[in-house]
Amino acid sequence: MKTVTIKDVAARAGVSPKTVSRVINGEDHVRPEIREAVQRIVAELDYRPNAFARSLSSSRSYLLGLFIDDPVSGYAADVQHGALIRCRERSYHLVVEPVDLSRPGWQDHVRDSIASLRLDGAIIAPPICDAPELIALFRQAAVPHVLMAPSAEPEDSGAVRMDDHGAAREMTDYLIGLGHRHIGFVQGPVNHSASIRREEGFRAAMATAAIAVEERFVRRGDFSFRSGLELGEALLCGPDRPSAIFACNDDMALGVLITAIKRDLHVPDDLSIVGFDDAASSRAAWPQITTIRQPKAEMAAAAVDILVDPSFRKKIAHPDAHLMLPHALVVRGSSGPMVPKKGD
Amino acid sequence: MKTVTIKDVAARAGVSPKTVSRVINGEDHVRPEIREAVQRIVAELDYRPNAFARSLSSSRSYLLGLFIDDPVSGYAADVQHGALIRCRERSYHLVVEPVDLSRPGWQDHVRDSIASLRLDGAIIAPPICDAPELIALFRQAAVPHVLMAPSAEPEDSGAVRMDDHGAAREMTDYLIGLGHRHIGFVQGPVNHSASIRREEGFRAAMATAAIAVEERFVRRGDFSFRSGLELGEALLCGPDRPSAIFACNDDMALGVLITAIKRDLHVPDDLSIVGFDDAASSRAAWPQITTIRQPKAEMAAAAVDILVDPSFRKKIAHPDAHLMLPHALVVRGSSGPMVPKKGD
DNA sequence: ATGGTTTTTGACATCGATGTCAAATCCGCG
DNA sequence: CGCGGATTTGACATCGATGTCAAAAACCAT
Numbered sequence: 001m002k003t004v005t006i007k008d009v010a011a012r013a014g015v016s017p018k019t020v021s022r023v024i025n026g027e028d029h030v031r032p033e034i035r036e037a038v039q040r041i042v043a044e045l046d047y048r049p050n051a052f053a054r055s056l057s058s059s060r061s062y063l064l065g066l067f068i069d070d071p072v073s074g075y076a077a078d079v080q081h082g083a084l085i086r087c088r089e090r091s092y093h094l095v096v097e098p099v100d101l102s103r104p105g106w107q108d109h110v111r112d113s114i115a116s117l118r119l120d121g122a123i124i125a126p127p128i129c130d131a132p133e134l135i136a137l138f139r140q141a142a143v144p145h146v147l148m149a150p151s152a153e154p155e156d157s158g159a160v161r162m163d164d165h166g167a168a169r170e171m172t173d174y175l176i177g178l179g180h181r182h183i184g185f186v187q188g189p190v191n192h193s194a195s196i197r198r199e200e201g202f203r204a205a206m207a208t209a210a211i212a213v214e215e216r217f218v219r220r221g222d223f224s225f226r227s228g229l230e231l232g233e234a235l236l237c238g239p240d241r242p243s244a245i246f247a248c249n250d251d252m253a254l255g256v257l258i259t260a261i262k263r264d265l266h267v268p269d270d271l272s273i274v275g276f277d278d279a280a281s282s283r284a285a286w287p288q289i290t291t292i293r294q295p296k297a298e299m300a301a302a303a304v305d306i307l308v309d310p311s312f313r314k315k316i317a318h319p320d321a322h323l324m325l326p327h328a329l330v331v332r333g334s335s336g337p338m339v340p341k342k343g344d
Numbered sequence: 345m346k347t348v349t350i351k352d353v354a355a356r357a358g359v360s361p362k363t364v365s366r367v368i369n370g371e372d373h374v375r376p377e378i379r380e381a382v383q384r385i386v387a388e389l390d391y392r393p394n395a396f397a398r399s400l401s402s403s404r405s406y407l408l409g410l411f412i413d414d415p416v417s418g419y420a421a422d423v424q425h426g427a428l429i430r431c432r433e434r435s436y437h438l439v440v441e442p443v444d445l446s447r448p449g450w451q452d453h454v455r456d457s458i459a460s461l462r463l464d465g466a467i468i469a470p471p472i473c474d475a476p477e478l479i480a481l482f483r484q485a486a487v488p489h490v491l492m493a494p495s496a497e498p499e500d501s502g503a504v505r506m507d508d509h510g511a512a513r514e515m516t517d518y519l520i521g522l523g524h525r526h527i528g529f530v531q532g533p534v535n536h537s538a539s540i541r542r543e544e545g546f547r548a549a550m551a552t553a554a555i556a557v558e559e560r561f562v563r564r565g566d567f568s569f570r571s572g573l574e575l576g577e578a579l580l581c582g583p584d585r586p587s588a589i590f591a592c593n594d595d596m597a598l599g600v601l602i603t604a605i606k607r608d609l610h611v612p613d614d615l616s617i618v619g620f621d622d623a624a625s626s627r628a629a630w631p632q633i634t635t636i637r638q639p640k641a642e643m644a645a646a647a648v649d650i651l652v653d654p655s656f657r658k659k660i661a662h663p664d665a666h667l668m669l670p671h672a673l674v675v676r677g678s679s680g681p682m683v684p685k686k687g688d
Numbered sequence: 689a690t691g692g693t694t695t696t697t698g699a700c701a702t703c704g705a706t707g708t709c710a711a712a713t714c715c716g717c718g
Numbered sequence: 719c720g721c722g723g724a725t726t727t728g729a730c731a732t733c734g735a736t737g738t739c740a741a742a743a744a745c746c747a748t
Contacts, residue, residue, distance in 0.1 A: 369736085
């Protein structure tokens with residue numbers, strides 16, 4: 001099977017390659033009848049431009065990079081899918097690059113994709129969107145980049161986020177509204193800025209309701225199911241336990257839920273459990289877990305839009321380069337009204 | 345930041361670009377001292393070859409495609425990760441392409457990545473590795489491709505698989521060994537050939553043990569957690585129920601497990617439940633689910649090796665192009681010895 | 689030294705598209 | 719009909735590497 005080149009199309013259509021190029025790229029200055037004729041020939045020969053030749057001469061690669069810490073997580077999968085679909089719509093391609101900051105030499109891989117692949121833009125997922133050394137690499141190479149849920153919003157980076165603080169507040173208000181006063185909180189990892197904002201939202205809501213946060217009910221996890229199990233154990237082992245637990249993500253909430261079940265606590269009557277993310281794990285349990293729906297795929301898609309949008313590419317400090325997407329509180333079976341313990 | 349080209353390196357080293365190219369690509373016919381000198385300059389200038397220029401002139405793209413049905417699944421994540429890591433080791437890049445056979449026009453995307461991106465090879469995940477129209481596209485374009493766990497093993501395709509039949513047999517033998525005689529089976533989707541082999545393995549083991557399969561305990565699911573819930577309900581609603589259930593994958597096993605818990609059945613005393621895959625879901629429950637560890641990442645990595653290996657690239661019918669990787673039975677808490685029901 | 693090999697090296701064309709810019713064509717109008 | 723200005727078109731150089739192949743250098747034995 002021989003490859004069809006732009007010359008073949010040009011010859012067949014009786015025009016120059018340059019004109020065919022104009023048609024392909026939807027540029028102006030082509031007479032309608034010629035444009036149409038060329039398009040017909042393109043379809044007829046099933047011509048597909050060679051992406052490498054195009055990139056080489058135009059110095060645009062039509063490639064975006066997705067830089068991500070843990071590419072096996074469900075979070076990563078959702079983000080990647082959102083980005084992938086949008087890339088396809090805009091006829092870009094996506095290259096996924098795992099970045100393990102704890103492994104020396106990680107910079108090399110990043111530099112390599114920037115330099116070898118001439119990425120047109122980069123999407124940087126949490127938590128590594130908060131690593132200044134990483135951001136610096138993109139800045140130095142003048143590669144447009146969008147951070148997902150970063151802690152700060154650097155001037156010359158794009159950013160896409162949700163309102164973690166507000167969402168956590170809503171969730172806490174919801175629990176308080178159910179009558180809960182002794183609320184446990186399972187924190188996320190310290191390097192994950194969104195999880196810190198969630199904790200702040202939780203504390204803000206508690207403060208507003210004039211309820212003291214009981215620090216013995218606040219424990220730090222690492223977003224893993226396993227840490228949810230362990231912290232659930234720690235929080236539920238004695239008779240002095242919270243009536244509701246708010247975990248910073250769904251995997252940990254699921255861990256707490258499983259612990260509760262193991263200890264024969266009835267959810268939600270003995271204990272309400274809520275999470276954050278609307279991950280698959282929040283539905284893979286009984287009862288299903290009340291959570292915050294985080295628009296992961298939408299955030300990734302928005303990041304693609306920002307990067308591909310030419311006005312952003314010209315000037316990174318674009319008005320739409322800092323976006324906030326809406327979330328939603330999803331009430332399911334794991335949360336319910338506070339039921340007084342006998343003895344209270 | 346200007347880009348460093350091969351000419352810059354050549355000039356600085358006092359040799360021709362071609363010689364630098366030889367050094368970069370590790371070719372022969374360069375005097376050791378020159379090679380070394382060039383390497384020093386390369387490091388000094390931090391030169392990175394332009395992937396597009398290289399591909400354009402060499403007609404190798406250093407790109408592999410991963411074609412996958414449902415890129416959001418945990419299965420996809422594991423496969424992708426395995427492939428990604430190996431690609432990186434071999435300085436290839438990976439492009440992930442979702443393929444939705446039910447959506448008209450899917451061929452176009454596939455053709456596009458073949459023609460535009462000049463993929464050096466393709467990895468095709470189940471279940472779409474069994475779609476002849478898809479395979480045909482690669483064959484026509486003479487793109488080397490490796491199928492993961494396909495039903496057949498076409499002559500001019502590579503294949504990487506595990507012994508689904510044997511593994512299912514082992515699992516069934518294990519259950520029989522525990523004393524179970526009434527064993528339910530939750531089938532996977534009909535278009536997923538591995539799940540069919542699993543069922544055959546199950547039936548073979550039952551036949552060998554001279555135990556009749558009770559067809560009312562055999563139900564078809566679609567690999568989703570939800571279908572596990574529904575079929576669990578169907579299998580466990582009455583007093584006439586199996587003492588063990590073998591689900592074709594872990595998500596469905598988890599669904600069955602949750603149903604059992606909802607119906608106050610004690611696992612594993614009242615009911616043993618086993619799955620297949622060793623997915624995250626098999627550990628995200630209590631008790632954890634006994635399962636078959638499927639070497640997903642290893643299979644993907646092996647696929648990369650096959651595609652990158654030059655002897656395979658020359659002739660697709662390569663001796664090592666059909667691989668079988670080992671699995672393992674992972675016994676966890678969801679399975680245990682048959683306990684006679686009162687009334688038996 | 690000399691001729692014959694073998695190894696190393698570089699000049700030059702090439703991959704397939706797009707950017708630049710000048711030439712060709714079109715248009716309306718005096 | 720011919721002219722100026724706007725629009726359309728294509729010739730040619732270019733992007734940055736590698737393949738080809740012949741020239742140059744090194745090596746070896748006589």
